[in-house]
Amino acid sequence: MTKQADFYDAPAHDYLRYWDGRDYENASEQAAIRRLLHGRRFGHAADIGGGYGRLCVLLQEFADQVTLAEPSSRQLDIAATFLADHPRIEHRRMQADALAFEDGSLDLLTMIRVMHHLPEPGGEFAEIGRVLRPGGTAVIEVANLAHARNRVRYLLRGQRIPHLPVDIRSPENRHDEEIAFVNHNPHTVIEQLARAGLRAERVLSVSNLRSTTLKKVLSHRVHLAAEVACQQVLARTFFGPSVFLLLRKD
Template identity: 90%
Template sequence: MSKRADFYDAPAHDYLRYWDGRDYENAAEQAAIRRLLQGQHFDHAADIGGGYGRLCVLLQEFAERVTLAEPSSRQLDIAATFLADHPRIEHRQMQADALAFDDAALDLVTMIRVMHHIPEPSTEFAEISRVLRPGGTAVIEVANLAHARNRVRYLLKGQRIPHLPVDIRSPENRHDDEIAFVNHNPHTVIEQLSRAGLRTEQMLSVSNLRSTTLKKVLSHRVHLAAEVASQRMLAHTFFGPSVFLLLRKP
């Protein structure tokens, strides 16, 4: 499974429109980031693989400068419009395994909804560690292989959750020219991050109540309140489909 930087350049992948109808998921992720960064302020933050800048506007609450670091030229074109009223957000084309920042240049790095495209993230983690200053912070989201439904599925098959990433693409889409889609064992990811010099300090379980039915029967306010209440409570069970990790570089 190869790494590709141009997947989201294709017109079929309208990532801005992807978020239509996903208000719960977007709000759940923003709530997690706010909780992990609460009370902190940074000089220079970068959102790695941030698409059109969905979360960069949020990061302005916590940093004097924000850089959208995105490999897709099409997403950066969309960002030019989406972020037009946010002059403190810089847009730069780069890939996560070759970050165009000097050593120790950043105080905060976020990487959300990117890990599912990276089967083997050691190079990316090394790059994040390199560009963070000592004492710097990272927030990394993990597409969670060990979520509650998967644990039940593997249990019924008499199997343990795999240590290595699992390709979640349908068989007909498993071609070399397709971008990878994998879920990771969060225990493995935490070990990989440690080897890269990034210490895990907090975890949150995110999108715990992702359900079409719940979206229909609950108001957005109630649905989100229940999500926020569950994020820390369910963190160490890796319950939800996403795990958010707060990391420090010693």
């Protein structure tokens, strides 16, 4: 399957508007990143596959220099407007498996909501290992195949959670020419990252309370507070639909 950004270049796909009504999800992810990076300061940080720069402003809280590394020209066009008030954030077009950074040049790398497009992420992990300096930090989000509801589904079928990625699109929405959309077994991903020299130091379970009903009955403040309280507690069980990994390059 293609790893190119054609899907996100299409005029019909407005990733900026995608986040309308997803304040909980956005805030949950930002809370996780802040928790993982709390008290730390970096030189050069890059957000890989960062779209229009949604998380780049947050990264400025932790890094002296921030680069948005995004393969879609359309998303970079949107970023030019979205990040207009942040002229120090650099925008560069590149693929996650061919990063245009020198070896060991990054102190911090984030890759959020990218893994669900990568059925075979070995090339991307090798690139992350290449561009991070020794001792450098990465925060990678994993689209989690082993989340709680899935474990119940597989248990009722008498099956184990698959070791390999699973395409989660419905058959009627699955076309060979489209970009991949997969969920990963986090145990497998942690093993793959270790082979690339990236050691998992901390895990958070994220978007644990993602629910249309809860969004209606809880205020955003209460909903988010409950989410933040759950992220560390539920991490060991990979409860939520997203798993955030804090990694260190050996």
